Amino acid sequence: MEPQQAPRWWQTRLFVIAATLIAIIPLLRPEIPPLVDLPGHMGRFRVQIAIADHPFLKEWYDFNWSLIGNLGIDLLIIPMAKLFGLELGVKLIVMAIPALMVSGLLWIAREVHGRIPATALFALPLAYSYPFHFGFVNFELSMVIALNLFALWLRMARLGHVRLRAAIFVPISCLLWVCHTFGWGTLGVLAFSAELVRQHDAGHRWYKALVRAGLACVPLALPMALMIFWRSGDHVGGQTTDWFNWRAKIGWMVMVFRDRWELLDIASVAVVLMILVRAVRDPSIQYSRNLGLSAAFLLLVYILLPRIVFGSAYADMRLVPFMLAMAVIAIRPKTELSVLGTWVLATLGLAFFLVRIAATTASFWIYAQTYERELKALDHVPVGARLVSFVGEKCYGDWTASRLEHLPAIALERKMAYSNDQWSMAGAQLLTTQYAKAKRYAHDPSEIVTAVQCPREWWRPISTSLARFPRDAFDYVWLIQPPAYDPRLATGLVEIWRDGSSVLYKVDHSQPGPVVSDVELRAPVFRQH
Known part of the structure:
Protein backbone atom coordinates (compact mmCIF):
# COMPACT_ATOMS: atom_id res chain seq x y z
CA MET A 1 0.00 0.00 0.00
CA GLU A 2 1.13 3.52 -0.72
CA PRO A 3 2.38 4.99 2.58
CA GLN A 4 1.92 8.58 1.38
CA GLN A 5 -1.86 8.16 1.01
CA ALA A 6 -3.97 9.58 3.79
CA PRO A 7 -5.32 6.72 5.96
CA ARG A 8 -8.93 5.80 5.33
CA TRP A 9 -11.38 5.42 8.19
CA TRP A 10 -10.58 1.74 8.87
CA GLN A 11 -6.85 2.51 8.94
CA THR A 12 -6.94 5.16 11.64
CA ARG A 13 -6.00 4.82 15.31
CA LEU A 14 -9.51 5.94 16.20
CA PHE A 15 -10.99 2.98 14.34
CA VAL A 16 -8.61 0.52 16.02
CA ILE A 17 -9.55 1.89 19.44
CA ALA A 18 -13.26 1.79 18.59
CA ALA A 19 -13.10 -1.78 17.25
CA THR A 20 -11.20 -2.88 20.35
CA LEU A 21 -13.84 -1.37 22.63
CA ILE A 22 -16.71 -2.76 20.55
CA ALA A 23 -15.24 -6.23 21.06
CA ILE A 24 -15.97 -6.12 24.81
CA ILE A 25 -19.66 -5.16 24.47
CA PRO A 26 -21.07 -8.75 24.72
CA LEU A 27 -19.34 -9.20 28.09
CA LEU A 28 -20.65 -6.02 29.74
CA ARG A 29 -24.01 -7.45 30.89
CA PRO A 30 -23.19 -10.87 32.42
CA GLU A 31 -21.78 -10.88 35.96
CA ILE A 32 -20.19 -14.21 35.10
CA PRO A 33 -19.09 -14.53 31.46
CA PRO A 34 -21.20 -17.46 30.15
CA LEU A 35 -18.30 -19.59 28.96
CA VAL A 36 -18.70 -23.33 29.52
CA ASP A 37 -15.59 -24.09 31.60
CA LEU A 38 -15.11 -20.67 33.19
CA PRO A 39 -17.18 -21.27 36.38
CA GLY A 40 -15.08 -24.36 37.03
CA HIS A 41 -11.92 -22.30 36.80
CA MET A 42 -13.45 -19.69 39.11
CA GLY A 43 -14.04 -22.39 41.71
CA ARG A 44 -10.35 -23.30 41.51
CA PHE A 45 -9.36 -19.65 41.90
CA ARG A 46 -11.43 -19.44 45.10
CA VAL A 47 -9.67 -22.49 46.54
CA GLN A 48 -6.27 -21.05 45.66
CA ILE A 49 -7.12 -17.78 47.43
CA ALA A 50 -9.00 -19.14 50.45
CA ILE A 51 -7.58 -22.59 51.24
CA ALA A 52 -5.09 -21.29 53.79
CA ASP A 53 -7.88 -19.72 55.87
CA HIS A 54 -10.49 -22.50 55.61
CA PRO A 55 -9.35 -25.93 56.81
CA PHE A 56 -12.39 -27.73 55.39
CA LEU A 57 -11.20 -26.87 51.87
CA LYS A 58 -8.00 -28.79 52.61
CA GLU A 59 -10.11 -31.84 53.46
CA TRP A 60 -11.71 -31.71 50.00
CA TYR A 61 -9.01 -30.37 47.70
CA ASP A 62 -5.26 -30.55 47.33
CA PHE A 63 -3.79 -27.32 45.96
CA ASN A 64 -0.07 -27.02 45.30
CA TRP A 65 1.74 -24.32 43.36
CA SER A 66 4.06 -25.65 40.68
CA LEU A 67 5.61 -24.35 37.48
CA ILE A 68 3.30 -25.50 34.67
CA GLY A 69 2.45 -24.04 31.29
CA ASN A 70 -1.14 -23.19 32.18
CA LEU A 71 -1.12 -20.42 34.80
CA GLY A 72 -2.31 -17.30 32.99
CA ILE A 73 -5.37 -16.23 34.94
CA ASP A 74 -4.36 -18.32 37.98
CA LEU A 75 -1.56 -15.79 38.53
CA LEU A 76 -3.32 -12.65 37.32
CA ILE A 77 -6.31 -13.25 39.59
CA ILE A 78 -4.17 -12.83 42.72
CA PRO A 79 -3.78 -9.03 42.38
CA MET A 80 -7.07 -8.65 40.50
CA ALA A 81 -9.07 -10.33 43.27
CA LYS A 82 -7.50 -8.05 45.86
CA LEU A 83 -8.38 -4.97 43.80
CA PHE A 84 -11.82 -5.91 42.43
CA GLY A 85 -12.96 -9.13 44.08
CA LEU A 86 -12.73 -12.52 42.40
CA GLU A 87 -15.79 -12.36 40.13
CA LEU A 88 -15.17 -8.87 38.78
CA GLY A 89 -11.46 -9.60 38.51
CA VAL A 90 -12.13 -12.65 36.34
CA LYS A 91 -14.64 -10.73 34.26
CA LEU A 92 -12.18 -7.91 33.54
CA ILE A 93 -9.48 -10.38 32.47
CA VAL A 94 -11.91 -12.25 30.23
CA MET A 95 -13.11 -8.97 28.70
CA ALA A 96 -9.52 -8.25 27.71
CA ILE A 97 -9.30 -11.42 25.59
CA PRO A 98 -11.51 -10.38 22.61
CA ALA A 99 -10.16 -6.84 22.86
CA LEU A 100 -6.57 -8.09 22.61
CA MET A 101 -7.46 -10.34 19.70
CA VAL A 102 -8.90 -7.43 17.73
CA SER A 103 -5.94 -5.19 18.50
CA GLY A 104 -3.47 -7.97 17.71
CA LEU A 105 -4.99 -8.82 14.34
CA LEU A 106 -5.16 -5.18 13.25
CA TRP A 107 -1.61 -4.50 14.46
CA ILE A 108 -0.23 -7.52 12.58
CA ALA A 109 -2.09 -6.46 9.43
CA ARG A 110 -0.64 -2.97 9.65
CA GLU A 111 2.92 -4.20 10.19
CA VAL A 112 2.78 -6.54 7.21
CA HIS A 113 0.76 -4.49 4.73
CA GLY A 114 1.82 -0.99 5.77
CA ARG A 115 -1.82 -0.02 6.29
CA ILE A 116 -4.76 -2.06 7.56
CA PRO A 117 -6.38 -3.60 4.47
CA ALA A 118 -10.15 -3.39 4.16
CA THR A 119 -10.38 -7.19 4.08
CA ALA A 120 -8.85 -7.47 7.58
CA LEU A 121 -12.17 -6.41 9.12
CA PHE A 122 -13.65 -9.78 8.18
CA ALA A 123 -11.31 -11.45 10.69
CA LEU A 124 -12.53 -9.44 13.70
CA PRO A 125 -15.66 -11.53 14.47
CA LEU A 126 -13.35 -14.48 15.20
CA ALA A 127 -12.66 -12.81 18.56
CA TYR A 128 -15.80 -14.67 19.70
CA SER A 129 -15.20 -18.20 18.49
CA TYR A 130 -16.22 -21.64 19.67
CA PRO A 131 -13.03 -22.19 21.73
CA PHE A 132 -13.68 -18.88 23.52
CA HIS A 133 -17.29 -19.88 24.22
CA PHE A 134 -15.96 -23.17 25.59
CA GLY A 135 -14.07 -21.25 28.25
CA PHE A 136 -10.46 -22.22 27.52
CA VAL A 137 -9.46 -18.96 29.16
CA ASN A 138 -5.76 -19.52 29.88
CA PHE A 139 -5.33 -20.80 26.34
CA GLU A 140 -7.26 -17.88 24.84
CA LEU A 141 -5.37 -15.33 26.90
CA SER A 142 -2.03 -16.75 25.83
CA MET A 143 -3.07 -16.83 22.16
CA VAL A 144 -4.24 -13.21 22.00
CA ILE A 145 -1.08 -12.10 23.82
CA ALA A 146 0.89 -14.13 21.25
CA LEU A 147 -0.80 -12.22 18.43
CA ASN A 148 0.25 -8.88 19.89
CA LEU A 149 3.75 -10.19 20.57
CA PHE A 150 3.98 -11.37 16.98
CA ALA A 151 3.07 -7.85 15.86
CA LEU A 152 5.85 -6.53 18.11
CA TRP A 153 8.25 -9.11 16.63
CA LEU A 154 7.41 -7.87 13.12
CA ARG A 155 7.69 -4.23 14.10
CA MET A 156 11.11 -4.59 15.72
CA ALA A 157 12.40 -6.41 12.63
CA ARG A 158 11.00 -3.68 10.39
CA LEU A 159 12.74 -1.01 12.47
CA GLY A 160 16.01 -2.96 12.49
CA HIS A 161 16.02 -3.68 16.25
CA VAL A 162 16.82 -7.37 15.81
CA ARG A 163 19.36 -7.63 18.65
CA LEU A 164 17.11 -5.79 21.07
CA ARG A 165 14.25 -8.05 19.98
CA ALA A 166 16.34 -11.12 20.75
CA ALA A 167 17.09 -9.82 24.24
CA ILE A 168 13.56 -8.90 25.27
CA PHE A 169 11.87 -11.97 23.79
CA VAL A 170 13.82 -14.39 26.03
CA PRO A 171 11.90 -13.40 29.19
CA ILE A 172 8.74 -12.62 27.22
CA SER A 173 8.62 -16.12 25.75
CA CYS A 174 9.00 -17.65 29.21
CA LEU A 175 6.14 -15.56 30.59
CA LEU A 176 3.96 -16.51 27.63
CA TRP A 177 4.72 -20.19 28.20
CA VAL A 178 3.66 -19.83 31.84
CA CYS A 179 0.38 -18.30 30.65
CA HIS A 180 -0.23 -21.32 28.39
CA THR A 181 2.08 -23.46 26.31
CA PHE A 182 -0.11 -23.16 23.22
CA GLY A 183 0.41 -19.41 22.97
CA TRP A 184 4.17 -19.84 23.20
CA GLY A 185 4.14 -22.55 20.53
CA THR A 186 1.98 -20.45 18.22
CA LEU A 187 4.26 -17.44 18.63
CA GLY A 188 7.19 -19.65 17.65
CA VAL A 189 5.42 -20.87 14.50
CA LEU A 190 4.44 -17.34 13.47
CA ALA A 191 7.84 -15.85 14.23
CA PHE A 192 9.66 -18.58 12.28
CA SER A 193 7.43 -18.19 9.24
CA ALA A 194 7.90 -14.41 9.23
CA GLU A 195 11.66 -14.72 9.65
CA LEU A 196 11.83 -17.24 6.82
CA VAL A 197 10.23 -14.76 4.42
CA ARG A 198 12.31 -11.85 5.75
CA GLN A 199 15.58 -13.74 5.32
CA HIS A 200 14.62 -14.86 1.82
CA ASP A 201 13.66 -11.29 0.87
CA ALA A 202 17.07 -10.19 2.16
CA GLY A 203 18.63 -12.24 -0.63
CA HIS A 204 19.32 -15.61 1.02
CA ARG A 205 18.45 -18.84 -0.70
CA TRP A 206 15.66 -20.85 0.90
CA TYR A 207 17.93 -23.37 2.65
CA LYS A 208 20.03 -20.57 4.15
CA ALA A 209 16.89 -18.65 5.00
CA LEU A 210 15.64 -21.70 6.92
CA VAL A 211 18.82 -21.85 8.99
CA ARG A 212 18.91 -18.11 9.63
CA ALA A 213 15.21 -18.07 10.57
CA GLY A 214 15.81 -20.89 13.03
CA LEU A 215 18.72 -19.02 14.61
CA ALA A 216 16.62 -15.84 14.83
CA CYS A 217 14.00 -17.77 16.82
CA VAL A 218 16.48 -19.18 19.37
CA PRO A 219 15.47 -16.46 21.90
CA LEU A 220 12.04 -18.10 21.96
CA ALA A 221 13.42 -21.56 22.75
CA LEU A 222 14.13 -21.38 26.51
CA PRO A 223 10.63 -22.61 27.48
CA MET A 224 11.50 -25.94 25.84
CA ALA A 225 13.51 -26.70 28.98
CA LEU A 226 10.51 -25.75 31.11
CA MET A 227 8.33 -28.02 29.00
CA ILE A 228 10.68 -30.99 29.51
CA PHE A 229 10.77 -30.36 33.25
CA TRP A 230 6.96 -30.09 33.44
CA ARG A 231 6.16 -33.16 31.39
CA SER A 232 8.90 -35.53 32.59
CA GLY A 233 7.64 -36.01 36.15
CA ASP A 234 5.82 -39.07 37.41
CA HIS A 235 2.92 -36.89 38.53
CA VAL A 236 1.94 -35.99 34.97
CA GLY A 237 -0.94 -37.96 33.53
CA GLY A 238 -3.08 -37.95 30.43
CA GLN A 239 -2.55 -39.52 27.06
CA THR A 240 -2.09 -38.01 23.62
CA THR A 241 -4.43 -39.63 21.13
CA ASP A 242 -7.04 -39.34 18.35
CA TRP A 243 -4.76 -38.35 15.48
CA PHE A 244 -5.98 -37.29 12.05
CA ASN A 245 -9.67 -37.35 12.94
CA TRP A 246 -10.73 -35.72 9.68
CA ARG A 247 -14.43 -35.73 10.49
CA ALA A 248 -13.78 -33.83 13.70
CA LYS A 249 -11.33 -31.42 12.04
CA ILE A 250 -13.85 -30.51 9.35
CA GLY A 251 -16.51 -30.19 12.03
CA TRP A 252 -14.40 -27.72 14.03
CA MET A 253 -14.10 -25.56 10.91
CA VAL A 254 -17.86 -25.52 10.46
CA MET A 255 -18.42 -24.77 14.16
CA VAL A 256 -15.85 -22.00 14.52
CA PHE A 257 -18.62 -19.44 15.28
CA ARG A 258 -20.87 -21.89 17.14
CA ASP A 259 -22.92 -20.04 19.74
CA ARG A 260 -26.73 -19.98 19.68
CA TRP A 261 -28.24 -19.50 16.20
CA GLU A 262 -27.03 -22.29 13.94
CA LEU A 263 -28.05 -20.71 10.64
CA LEU A 264 -26.33 -17.42 11.46
CA ASP A 265 -23.22 -19.16 12.78
CA ILE A 266 -22.80 -21.37 9.71
CA ALA A 267 -23.53 -18.44 7.39
CA SER A 268 -20.74 -16.55 9.17
CA VAL A 269 -18.32 -19.37 8.41
CA ALA A 270 -19.41 -19.16 4.78
CA VAL A 271 -18.58 -15.44 4.72
CA VAL A 272 -15.04 -16.08 5.94
CA LEU A 273 -14.49 -18.93 3.50
CA MET A 274 -15.89 -16.81 0.66
CA ILE A 275 -13.30 -14.10 1.39
CA LEU A 276 -10.51 -16.67 1.47
CA VAL A 277 -11.58 -18.20 -1.83
CA ARG A 278 -12.09 -14.83 -3.48
CA ALA A 279 -8.52 -13.86 -2.67
CA VAL A 280 -7.36 -16.80 -4.79
CA ARG A 281 -9.62 -16.11 -7.76
CA ASP A 282 -10.09 -12.33 -7.80
CA PRO A 283 -7.23 -10.50 -9.62
CA SER A 284 -7.90 -7.32 -7.62
CA ILE A 285 -6.93 -8.85 -4.24
CA GLN A 286 -4.07 -11.10 -3.20
CA TYR A 287 -2.40 -12.92 -0.31
CA SER A 288 0.67 -11.56 1.44
CA ARG A 289 3.53 -14.08 1.21
CA ASN A 290 4.47 -13.30 4.80
CA LEU A 291 1.09 -13.92 6.48
CA GLY A 292 0.08 -16.43 3.84
CA LEU A 293 3.00 -18.60 4.91
CA SER A 294 2.08 -18.07 8.58
CA ALA A 295 -1.47 -19.24 7.89
CA ALA A 296 -0.11 -22.24 5.95
CA PHE A 297 2.14 -23.20 8.88
CA LEU A 298 -0.82 -22.98 11.27
CA LEU A 299 -2.85 -25.15 8.91
CA LEU A 300 -0.06 -27.74 8.95
CA VAL A 301 0.00 -27.67 12.76
CA TYR A 302 -3.78 -28.08 12.80
CA ILE A 303 -3.55 -31.13 10.54
CA LEU A 304 -0.82 -32.73 12.64
CA LEU A 305 -2.30 -31.97 16.06
CA PRO A 306 -4.32 -34.79 17.68
CA ARG A 307 -7.63 -34.06 19.32
CA ILE A 308 -6.30 -34.96 22.79
CA VAL A 309 -2.88 -33.82 24.05
CA PHE A 310 -1.69 -34.97 27.50
CA GLY A 311 -5.30 -35.75 28.40
CA SER A 312 -6.52 -32.29 27.37
CA ALA A 313 -9.30 -32.56 24.79
CA TYR A 314 -10.03 -30.31 21.80
CA ALA A 315 -6.37 -29.42 21.29
CA ASP A 316 -6.72 -29.06 17.53
CA MET A 317 -10.12 -27.35 17.68
CA ARG A 318 -8.69 -24.44 19.66
CA LEU A 319 -6.37 -23.44 16.83
CA VAL A 320 -9.07 -23.01 14.15
CA PRO A 321 -10.14 -19.38 14.71
CA PHE A 322 -6.54 -18.16 14.85
CA MET A 323 -5.63 -20.10 11.72
CA LEU A 324 -8.59 -18.60 9.84
CA ALA A 325 -7.94 -15.11 11.21
CA MET A 326 -4.32 -15.24 10.08
CA ALA A 327 -5.44 -16.31 6.60
CA VAL A 328 -7.96 -13.45 6.40
CA ILE A 329 -5.56 -10.71 7.48
CA ALA A 330 -3.06 -12.08 4.94
CA ILE A 331 -5.37 -10.76 2.20
CA ARG A 332 -4.96 -7.27 0.77
CA PRO A 333 -6.44 -5.39 -2.19
CA LYS A 334 -4.15 -4.68 -5.12
CA THR A 335 -3.72 -1.17 -6.44
CA GLU A 336 -6.03 -2.13 -9.31
CA LEU A 337 -8.98 -2.20 -6.91
CA SER A 338 -10.80 1.13 -6.96
CA VAL A 339 -11.27 3.38 -3.96
CA LEU A 340 -14.98 2.60 -4.09
CA GLY A 341 -14.18 -1.12 -4.11
CA THR A 342 -12.04 -0.88 -0.98
CA TRP A 343 -14.71 1.22 0.76
CA VAL A 344 -17.32 -1.41 -0.07
CA LEU A 345 -15.08 -4.17 1.27
CA ALA A 346 -14.38 -2.26 4.48
CA THR A 347 -18.06 -1.42 4.98
CA LEU A 348 -19.08 -5.04 4.48
CA GLY A 349 -16.35 -6.20 6.86
CA LEU A 350 -17.49 -3.73 9.51
CA ALA A 351 -21.12 -4.79 9.04
CA PHE A 352 -20.10 -8.44 9.46
CA PHE A 353 -18.26 -7.56 12.68
CA LEU A 354 -21.17 -5.56 14.09
CA VAL A 355 -23.75 -8.24 13.25
CA ARG A 356 -21.69 -10.89 15.03
CA ILE A 357 -21.17 -8.59 18.04
CA ALA A 358 -24.92 -7.86 18.22
CA ALA A 359 -25.79 -11.57 18.01
CA THR A 360 -23.23 -12.49 20.67
CA THR A 361 -24.46 -9.69 22.93
CA ALA A 362 -28.04 -10.97 22.69
CA SER A 363 -26.88 -14.54 23.25
CA PHE A 364 -24.86 -13.62 26.34
CA TRP A 365 -27.80 -11.63 27.71
CA ILE A 366 -29.98 -14.75 27.53
CA TYR A 367 -27.29 -16.91 29.11
CA ALA A 368 -26.84 -14.32 31.88
CA GLN A 369 -30.54 -14.53 32.73
CA THR A 370 -30.30 -18.32 32.92
CA TYR A 371 -27.27 -18.13 35.21
CA GLU A 372 -28.98 -15.66 37.52
CA ARG A 373 -32.12 -17.80 37.72
CA GLU A 374 -30.21 -21.00 38.53
CA LEU A 375 -27.84 -19.35 41.00
CA LYS A 376 -30.71 -18.26 43.24
CA ALA A 377 -30.43 -21.76 44.71
CA LEU A 378 -27.22 -20.65 46.41
CA ASP A 379 -29.21 -18.29 48.65
CA HIS A 380 -30.21 -21.46 50.50
Missing part, protein backbone atom coordinates in the same frame (compact mmCIF):
# COMPACT_ATOMS: atom_id res chain seq x y z
CA VAL A 381 -26.75 -23.06 50.68
CA PRO A 382 -24.65 -22.32 53.80
CA VAL A 383 -20.95 -21.54 53.67
CA GLY A 384 -18.85 -24.70 53.66
CA ALA A 385 -21.75 -26.97 52.65
CA ARG A 386 -21.03 -30.46 51.41
CA LEU A 387 -22.85 -30.13 48.11
CA VAL A 388 -23.16 -32.60 45.24
CA SER A 389 -24.54 -31.26 41.99
CA PHE A 390 -26.03 -32.90 38.92
CA VAL A 391 -26.44 -30.95 35.67
CA GLY A 392 -28.69 -32.25 32.90
CA GLU A 393 -27.12 -32.95 29.53
CA LYS A 394 -28.10 -34.67 26.31
CA CYS A 395 -26.11 -37.49 24.75
CA TYR A 396 -25.97 -35.57 21.51
CA GLY A 397 -25.98 -31.86 22.25
CA ASP A 398 -27.93 -29.23 20.37
CA TRP A 399 -26.10 -26.47 18.52
CA THR A 400 -27.00 -24.17 21.42
CA ALA A 401 -25.24 -25.51 24.52
CA SER A 402 -26.68 -24.90 27.98
CA ARG A 403 -23.32 -23.69 29.36
CA LEU A 404 -24.40 -24.98 32.75
CA GLU A 405 -22.00 -27.91 33.01
CA HIS A 406 -19.67 -26.19 35.48
CA LEU A 407 -22.13 -23.79 37.09
CA PRO A 408 -21.93 -25.85 40.34
CA ALA A 409 -18.45 -24.41 40.84
CA ILE A 410 -20.03 -21.04 41.59
CA ALA A 411 -21.19 -22.66 44.85
CA LEU A 412 -17.52 -23.25 45.58
CA GLU A 413 -16.61 -19.73 44.49
CA ARG A 414 -19.38 -17.91 46.40
CA LYS A 415 -20.11 -20.23 49.34
CA MET A 416 -16.94 -22.33 49.51
CA ALA A 417 -19.24 -25.32 49.25
CA TYR A 418 -17.93 -28.59 47.89
CA SER A 419 -18.27 -28.87 44.12
CA ASN A 420 -17.95 -32.20 42.33
CA ASP A 421 -17.33 -30.54 38.96
CA GLN A 422 -13.63 -29.79 39.46
CA TRP A 423 -11.11 -31.36 37.09
CA SER A 424 -8.67 -33.64 38.84
CA MET A 425 -5.73 -34.42 36.58
CA ALA A 426 -2.26 -34.30 38.13
CA GLY A 427 0.13 -32.07 36.22
CA ALA A 428 -2.55 -30.35 34.15
CA GLN A 429 -3.45 -27.78 36.80
CA LEU A 430 -2.77 -26.92 40.41
CA LEU A 431 -5.88 -28.40 42.05
CA THR A 432 -6.83 -32.05 42.54
CA THR A 433 -9.68 -33.49 44.58
CA GLN A 434 -9.02 -35.65 47.64
CA TYR A 435 -12.47 -36.02 49.23
CA ALA A 436 -12.40 -39.79 49.68
CA LYS A 437 -15.93 -40.03 51.12
CA ALA A 438 -17.33 -38.72 47.83
CA LYS A 439 -15.97 -41.84 46.09
CA ARG A 440 -16.85 -41.77 42.38
CA TYR A 441 -18.74 -38.48 42.81
CA ALA A 442 -15.70 -36.42 43.75
CA HIS A 443 -14.82 -34.66 40.51
CA ASP A 444 -15.64 -33.97 36.87
CA PRO A 445 -17.55 -35.44 35.03
CA SER A 446 -19.65 -36.79 37.92
CA GLU A 447 -21.73 -33.59 37.78
CA ILE A 448 -23.06 -34.43 34.29
CA VAL A 449 -26.21 -36.56 34.17
CA THR A 450 -28.31 -37.76 31.25
CA ALA A 451 -31.62 -39.50 30.70
CA VAL A 452 -29.92 -42.74 29.60
CA GLN A 453 -26.40 -44.10 29.45
CA CYS A 454 -24.73 -42.31 26.56
CA PRO A 455 -22.44 -44.31 24.28
CA ARG A 456 -18.71 -43.56 24.64
CA GLU A 457 -19.31 -41.19 27.58
CA TRP A 458 -18.46 -41.37 31.28
CA TRP A 459 -21.64 -39.50 32.18
CA ARG A 460 -24.15 -41.34 34.36
CA PRO A 461 -27.93 -41.44 33.97
CA ILE A 462 -29.75 -39.25 36.48
CA SER A 463 -31.39 -42.34 38.01
CA THR A 464 -28.01 -43.90 38.77
CA SER A 465 -26.58 -40.70 40.26
CA LEU A 466 -29.56 -40.06 42.53
CA ALA A 467 -29.69 -43.66 43.71
CA ARG A 468 -25.95 -44.27 44.14
CA PHE A 469 -24.25 -41.07 45.30
CA PRO A 470 -22.83 -41.52 48.84
CA ARG A 471 -25.35 -39.71 51.02
CA ASP A 472 -23.11 -39.74 54.09
CA ALA A 473 -20.62 -37.56 52.16
CA PHE A 474 -23.06 -34.77 51.28
CA ASP A 475 -25.66 -32.58 52.97
CA TYR A 476 -27.17 -30.93 49.87
CA VAL A 477 -28.07 -32.04 46.35
CA TRP A 478 -28.40 -29.45 43.58
CA LEU A 479 -30.12 -30.51 40.37
CA ILE A 480 -29.69 -28.06 37.49
CA GLN A 481 -32.15 -28.63 34.65
CA PRO A 482 -31.96 -32.41 35.10
CA PRO A 483 -33.57 -35.02 32.84
CA ALA A 484 -36.84 -36.54 34.03
CA TYR A 485 -36.47 -38.92 36.97
CA ASP A 486 -38.79 -40.94 39.18
CA PRO A 487 -39.72 -39.07 42.42
CA ARG A 488 -38.95 -42.23 44.42
CA LEU A 489 -35.28 -41.57 43.77
CA ALA A 490 -35.60 -38.41 45.90
CA THR A 491 -36.49 -40.46 48.97
CA GLY A 492 -34.67 -39.00 51.96
CA LEU A 493 -34.17 -35.64 50.21
CA VAL A 494 -36.03 -32.55 51.47
CA GLU A 495 -36.83 -29.93 48.86
CA ILE A 496 -35.83 -26.42 49.97
CA TRP A 497 -35.82 -24.53 46.65
CA ARG A 498 -37.18 -25.07 43.16
CA ASP A 499 -37.39 -23.21 39.86
CA GLY A 500 -38.89 -25.30 37.09
CA SER A 501 -37.04 -28.61 36.94
CA SER A 502 -34.06 -27.24 38.87
CA VAL A 503 -34.21 -28.05 42.56
CA LEU A 504 -32.10 -27.92 45.71
CA TYR A 505 -32.50 -30.73 48.22
CA LYS A 506 -31.23 -31.09 51.77
CA VAL A 507 -30.20 -34.64 52.62
CA ASP A 508 -32.13 -36.04 55.57
CA HIS A 509 -29.55 -38.35 57.09
CA SER A 510 -32.16 -39.83 59.43
CA GLN A 511 -33.90 -41.45 56.49
CA PRO A 512 -32.49 -44.18 54.27
CA GLY A 513 -32.09 -43.52 50.57
CA PRO A 514 -34.01 -45.44 47.91
CA VAL A 515 -33.29 -49.14 47.67
CA VAL A 516 -33.04 -49.79 43.96
CA SER A 517 -31.36 -52.60 42.05
CA ASP A 518 -29.27 -52.05 38.95
CA VAL A 519 -31.94 -53.79 36.88
CA GLU A 520 -34.60 -51.38 38.16
CA LEU A 521 -32.40 -48.39 37.40
CA ARG A 522 -32.27 -49.43 33.77
CA ALA A 523 -36.06 -49.68 33.56
CA PRO A 524 -37.95 -46.86 31.80
CA VAL A 525 -40.05 -46.15 34.90
CA PHE A 526 -37.07 -44.52 36.58
CA ARG A 527 -36.72 -42.07 33.74
CA GLN A 528 -40.05 -40.38 34.37
CA HIS A 529 -41.32 -37.70 36.72
